[in-house]
Amino acid sequence: xxxxxxxxxVHLELSxxxxxxxxxxxxxxxxxxxxxxxxxxxxxxxxxxxxxAGALQAHxxxxxxxxxxxxETLVEHATRxxxxxxLITSAVTLDRARLQRLQAAGLQHVQISFQDTxxxxxxxxxxxxxxxxxxxxxxxxVVDLGLALTVNAVVQRHNIDRxxxxxxxxxxxxxxxxxxxxxxxxxxxxxxxxxxxxTREQLVAMDAALRDRLPxxxxxxxxxxxxxxxxxxxxxxxxxxxxxxxxNVSPSGKVLPCHAAETIPNMVFETVFDRxxxxxxxxxxxxxxxxxxxxxxxxxxxxxxxxxxxxxxRCQALALAGDAGVADPVCALSDRHAEVIxxxxxxxxxxxxxxxxxxxxNAAVP
Amino acid sequence: MIAETDTLRLxxxxxxxxxxxxxxxxxxxxxxxxxxDELALExxxxxxxxxxxxxxxxxxxxxxxQAPRAEIAGDVLELLQDMRERGFIxx
Ligand code: SF4
Ligand code: SF4
Numbered sequence: 001x002x003x004x005x006x007x008x009x010v011h012l013e014l015s016x017x018x019x020x021x022x023x024x025x026x027x028x029x030x031x032x033x034x035x036x037x038x039x040x041x042x043x044x045x046x047x048x049x050x051x052x053a054g055a056l057q058a059h060x061x062x063x064x065x066x067x068x069x070x071x072e073t074l075v076e077h078a079t080r081x082x083x084x085x086x087l088i089t090s091a092v093t094l095d096r097a098r099l100q101r102l103q104a105a106g107l108q109h110v111q112i113s114f115q116d117t118x119x120x121x122x123x124x125x126x127x128x129x130x131x132x133x134x135x136x137x138x139x140x141x142v143v144d145l146g147l148a149l150t151v152n153a154v155v156q157r158h159n160i161d162r163x164x165x166x167x168x169x170x171x172x173x174x175x176x177x178x179x180x181x182x183x184x185x186x187x188x189x190x191x192x193x194x195x196x197x198x199t200r201e202q203l204v205a206m207d208a209a210l211r212d213r214l215p216x217x218x219x220x221x222x223x224x225x226x227x228x229x230x231x232x233x234x235x236x237x238x239x240x241x242x243x244x245x246x247x248n249v250s251p252s253g254k255v256l257p258c259h260a261a262e263t264i265p266n267m268v269f270e271t272v273f274d275r276x277x278x279x280x281x282x283x284x285x286x287x288x289x290x291x292x293x294x295x296x297x298x299x300x301x302x303x304x305x306x307x308x309x310x311x312x313x314r315c316q317a318l319a320l321a322g323d324a325g326v327a328d329p330v331c332a333l334s335d336r337h338a339e340v341i342x343x344x345x346x347x348x349x350x351x352x353x354x355x356x357x358x359x360x361x362n363a364a365v366p
Numbered sequence: 367m368i369a370e371t372d373t374l375r376l377x378x379x380x381x382x383x384x385x386x387x388x389x390x391x392x393x394x395x396x397x398x399x400x401x402x403d404e405l406a407l408e409x410x411x412x413x414x415x416x417x418x419x420x421x422x423x424x425x426x427x428x429x430x431x432q433a434p435r436a437e438i439a440g441d442v443l444e445l446l447q448d449m450r451e452r453g454f455i456x457x
Binding site: 006008054056057082084086108109111143146147148149150176177218219221222224 | 377378379380381383385387388392394395396397399450451452453456
């Protein structure tokens, strides 16, 4: 591999606490309790180190980042360190006054997740009555204040037939960007796969409808489309390649190549108390393990796509093949691919599977 | 298409920023980074942040680079159009 590029962005999972209970949540099953979260001074140091390491953007996420009372302080600190700041939120606890404070602190962009396009379905997925209405109200405030808004449409079996409506919703809200994000099955989503994964027919219909609509949206709204890869032939480049673009810091300060990396057994993660972010990025064991192409076995090693998709998602390889160090089994060249399709089809055919909501009482003991 | 009479601005949440680590200029936006080469940087400065219409910006660029206006106008409009489609500029 050529010389190592600096990280583009750092994701700060400020807290795992969240008023919502989305069954598709990508957080680990072992949710970090409030007492384990980093304090303000440590987060500020982490932001300085991220900027020092060359990161351009700081994404404040969680859980719900707004549960942190020091969010304004952290945004201000990030801005002063020269970082572009982005808030990834469920929005339900926000109000105009706090948005204004965050804006004054330098916040540029707010990304709000939507669980469906109508309140009943959305609130059921979020596990919180009234959530959808709050989100709509806050989204309007975001735009009204001149902040950039992204609508994050989280797509699964129960709303996949309404992707068109999601786009209409984003246009009506005057969002600059919409993420059509098909659920990725790790963390809580993996537990809930049989309650969430769409059928192949649903997926094909959604894909066709979306692609049909894309040309007419050019110049009006930016569409980022996360393809659902269970039914695909080739995986996507997870995180733009392991350890090549992003760093993720967990609520307690573990420095991870991706937010699901903790599911990988026998991987040692350094924390922000061990070494500066830049040093961990350079040669941290976890970052080096699957960076580039040297680690790859066949069929990836001899594959012409190895520097395009980087062998797909390590956490998905672990979840589906039991080994994080093999080709992502959604790839048709993987010897596990047929199994993946069978699993997807089996899960998709199951009706009326109840959600296991993401909440502390359902969480694994860390 | 973008016309010379249009006035443009950076889209909400987009900022022009010098990236000192990589020694380059960038437009930073929601989950996006656009690296600007020297020409693109001058186009943004003249036609988006110049305070006038796109056409006024092109006048300035033509003067600065001592280039025939007719030759550069098409390229500049194309560049701006592309930036707008990718959500970096509005108007
Ligand atoms: S996915 Fe839902 S539960 Fe998980 S952090 Fe986001 S809003 Fe909260
Ligand atoms: S074999 Fe590996 S590198 Fe090739 S397409 Fe499949 S996952 Fe990607």
